[in-house]
Amino acid sequence: MELIIGFIVIVLGILGAALSRQLTDECKAWTPWIIRYLINRAINKLPDEERVRFEEEWLAHVNELPGEVGKIIAALGLLSAAQRISLRISAQKRRSDIVVSIILIFLVVPIMALAAILIKASDGGPTLIKQKQTWNGQTVSIWKFRTENIAGRHTLVGQFLKRTDLDALPTLISVLCGDVTMPSWPDCKRLLRRRFRR
């Protein structure tokens, strides 16, 4: 009987050792994938302009660490880092959006007033409309000057506003309300280049 128990213990020991070895190998094989997944999740929380920088920096950080567990713990921490960085940047962006949109509204208010009077005078309908647009992957409602009549045709004033993009001036109100954000300076340059190539 003792011989059988001894034999079972030896077999279980061998099986346990083989299984733990297998588990260790599995963990080692999966670690790079887990780290990459966690860093990708963290990067996706950041604003677009910060992603490339932090992706390489954080991969390098994790790469410098010894031990698989330490790497995973560091990568987990990056999720919270990304959340905190993103919250701070969006708060700063909101502050700058408010200041910039107020200054721009103040500068273009005579043009907006004139456009509103002309739209009202053309057919008596509402001057502003709320248009649904996709902005950073989200559907948002933004203010625009009405360019079409009730039949869905462009009015004379509407044609002019559309051609000059002045119909989009009330979007500044949407920026001030926080529905959308001001494009970054590189995006502004790209939009302007595209606008004047037309």
Place this chain on the structure above:
Amino acid sequence: MDAHEPRLSSQTLRVLGALMSSPGDELSGAQIARTTKLATGTLYPILSRLERAGWVQSRWEDGDPHILGRPRRRFYLITAQGAKNATAAVDALQAAFGRLAWS
């Protein structure tokens, strides 16, 4: 305090201390984490805040990631303004604690 100036928590002071302990030396995020014993979730928001405030500057490691065979590290260096502000903050803290101790 200016809205863009970083809040001087004990963790922020530890990061500044690590960067000031070897003036002129650049440290990667992992090296700062090792020195300060701060977790990545705490360290990077602090570094990002210090960099935006101009207390710290950073640059990429020289070399191409393809040649290096790994991602490039980002090195952090305390600026003259950062060193001045950090020293002033520590002096103010010491003065305040001194007053507390003797009042």
